[in-house]
Amino acid sequence: MRVDAELLSQALDRVQTAVFEPSLWLPTIEAIGRASGALGANIMEPAGRGAFGAALSTENLDGLLEGYVREDWGTRDFRAQLLPPLLRAGVVLEANYVSREQFDHHEYYKFMRKYGVGDSVLMNISSATDELYFVLQNSVAEDSPQPDDMPHFHAIRTRLQTALQLAQHIDASRVMGMAAAFETSNIGCIFFNRKGLVTLTNPKADALFTGDLRISRGEVRAFSAAETARFNRELKIAIQAPGQSIDALSAVRLSRPGKRPLIARFERFGTHLADVFSHSCAMALIEDPDEDVQLKPETLMALFDLTPAETRISLLVASGMSAVDIACRHGIGYETVRSHIRSIFRKTDTGRQSELSALFGRIRL
Known part of the structure; x- marks a missing residue:
């Protein structure tokens, strides 16, 4: 395994572009692997005490990773012993810490050889909020990575670590903008990372989650x-199902003493390729059935081109009042009310009171 310095320089130049176009991460990682002379490359992350999972990998490692999960090597990965020196040095060559005897006879390395994988180069690319390791997997048929390539490996590590921090910062700004928009709409929202931990809440959600219903240690x-188990189960489905619409996900009830339960609905955004470098990848929108939604007249006027008079009458109709009641209680001629209602139905593309009520019930601005 020898690094091609020119190809590596070209591959690393693509990293910055991938920060702003997440779909380019996988081909960028593949280019880094090829330039390094590796069989493949992947990003690993802790999945619990002594366990690891693959967050992103090149396609030629798919068979290896499927076997890795199937045989539960994530909970007994021999390379876990390399974490202390990796945290100190930033980059380690596996061959410097594993004996020839272990390579030849340990069950873990026998498993790796089944997929043509020998030793590896491990790089710590963790950020302040994410523990991640970039791994270049060497072919069993190739010589071990050489110490004189260490400057190249450190360059890879530095570029990826900087990109990770920048990508998360950019994505955090986007998520904070979403949270502020939901706050303006009086909707509580909670954002989660790919591990299911809370990354951000807006003030509306904070006000709803009090007492026994709370957020503690990111959960x-x-x-x-x-109810906690049901919430986490549906959240996991949302995180693991890219492209699934919110309508396909179950709503979760969150009980409150003396009040009707809150309703949490999950939604995933982004793609798995971007998740490794993202601040958040899913959110829960929180509905409070005890809260009356106060529609702003200016919102209806802007959305449906209603006149001020039509706006006032549309709100009365949506609340359940009949044309006769509106005319009597508000001193408006009955035929005038009926004319306004016909115009309202036409502009809102509805045909009866129940449809108008349902439409207005979905507007939270």
Whole structure:
């Protein structure tokens, strides 16, 4: 395994572009692997005490990673012993820490050889909020990575670590903008990273999550253990199902003493390729059935081109009042009310009171 310095320089030049176009991360990682002379490359992350998972990998490692998960090597990865020197040095060559005897006879390396993988180069690309390791997997048929290529490996590590921090900062700004927009709409929202941990809440959500219904250590704690388990199960489905619409995901009830339960609905945004470098990848929108939604007249006027008079009458119709009631209580001629209602139905593309009520019920601005 020897690095091609010119190809590596070209591959690293693509990293900055991938920060702003997440779909380019996988081909960029593949280019870095090829330039390094590696069989493949992947990004690993801790999945619990002593366990690891693959966050992103090149396609030629798919078979290896499927076997890795199937045989549960994530909980007994021999390379876990390399973490202390990796955290100190930033980059380690596996061959410097594993004996020839271990390479030849340990069950872990026998497993790796089945997929043509020998030793590796490990790089710590962790940020302040994410623990991640970039791994160049060497072919078993190639010589071990050489110490004189260490400057190249450090260059890869520095570029990826900087990109990770920048990408997360950019994505955090986007998420904060979304949270502010939901706050303006009086909607509570909670954002989560790919591990299911809370990354951000808006003030509306903070006001709803009090007492026994709370967020503790990055996790939502419901009134009961059963509701907490249901919440986490649906959140996991949302995180693991890219492209799935919010309508396909179940709503979760969150009980509150003395009040009707809150309703949490999950939505995923982004793609798996971007998740490794993202601040958040899913959110829960929180509805409070006890809260009356106060539609702003200017919103209806802007959305449906209603006149001020039509706007006032549309709100009365949506609340359940009949044309007769509106005419009597507000001193408007009955035929005038009927004319306004016909215009309202036409402009809102509805045909009866229930449809108008349902439409207005979906507007939160």
